[in-house]
Amino acid sequence: MTAVGRRSWVIADGWIPPRSTGDDLALVSHEAACMLNANETPAHVIFTIFFAERDPEGSLSITIPARRILHQNLEKLPGAAIAKGTDYCVLIESDQPIVVQHTRLDSRQAANALMTTIAFPCD
Numbered sequence: 001m002t003a004v005g006r007r008s009w010v011i012a013d014g015w016i017p018p019r020s021t022g023d024d025l026a027l028v029s030h031e032a033a034c035m036l037n038a039n040e041t042p043a044h045v046i047f048t049i050f051f052a053e054r055d056p057e058g059s060l061s062i063t064i065p066a067r068r069i070l071h072q073n074l075e076k077l078p079g080a081a082i083a084k085g086t087d088y089c090v091l092i093e094s095d096q097p098i099v100v101q102h103t104r105l106d107s108r109q110a111a112n113a114l115m116t117t118i119a120f121p122c123d
Contacts, residue, residue, distance in 0.1 A: 004038050005097035008122035011090040013102070014049075016075055018085035020107045027107045029084075031074045033092060033119070036099040037064040043096035047077055050089045057081065064098065071103075092119065 017029035037043040042065050048058040060079045064070045074090065075082050082088055092100055100119040 003097045005036065005094075005099040006121040006123050007094050007097055009092040009098075009100040009119040010122055011092070011100070011102045011119045013117075014074065014082070014088035014090055015086070015104070016082060016084045017104070017106045017108050021110055027105070029105055029107045031102070031104045032071045033074060033090065034069070034071045034101040034103055034116075035064055035092075036069050037066060037094075037096060038099075039066055039096045041066050041096060043094045043098050045092060045094045045098065047080070048091040048093075049077075049080055049082060050091065052087050064094075 011033060014031060016031050020027065020029045042063050045062050045064060047060040048056050049060070050056045057080060060077050062070070062072060062078065074080070101116060102119050103116040
C-alpha cells in the first residue's frame with residue numbers, strides 16, 4: 001500500500017464548547033483529531049497543545065496501530081489539561097505519515113452543529 005499523509009499537522013482552531021444540550025452522551029460538545037494510519041507499522045504520535053495565556057503542554061503521546069483509524073477526543077488526550085471554552089492550537093507530530101482531520105461537535109443549543117476540516121499539513 002502506498003503511504004499516505006504527512007508527519008506534521010496543525011489544528012489551529014481549537015475551542016471546546018463549554019456546555020451541551022440534552023442527556024445523550026454521544027452529543028456532548030467536544031473536539032477530536034480523527035487520524036488514519038494506512039501504514040504497515042504503528043504510528044507513534046506526539047501532541048503539543050499551545051495556549052494564548054500559558055506555556056504549551058507537550059509530549060502527550062498516543063499510538064495508532066498499523067492500518068487503523070483513531071478518533072482522539074482532544075479533551076481526553078492523556079496528560080492534557082484543556083479547559084472547555086479555552087482557545088488552543090495543536091501540533092501533531094508522527095513518526096509515520098498519517099492523515100489528520102479536525103471535528104467539533106457544538107451542542108450548546110438544540111440545533112446541533114458539527115464542524116470538520118482537514119488539519120494543516122506542515123511537511
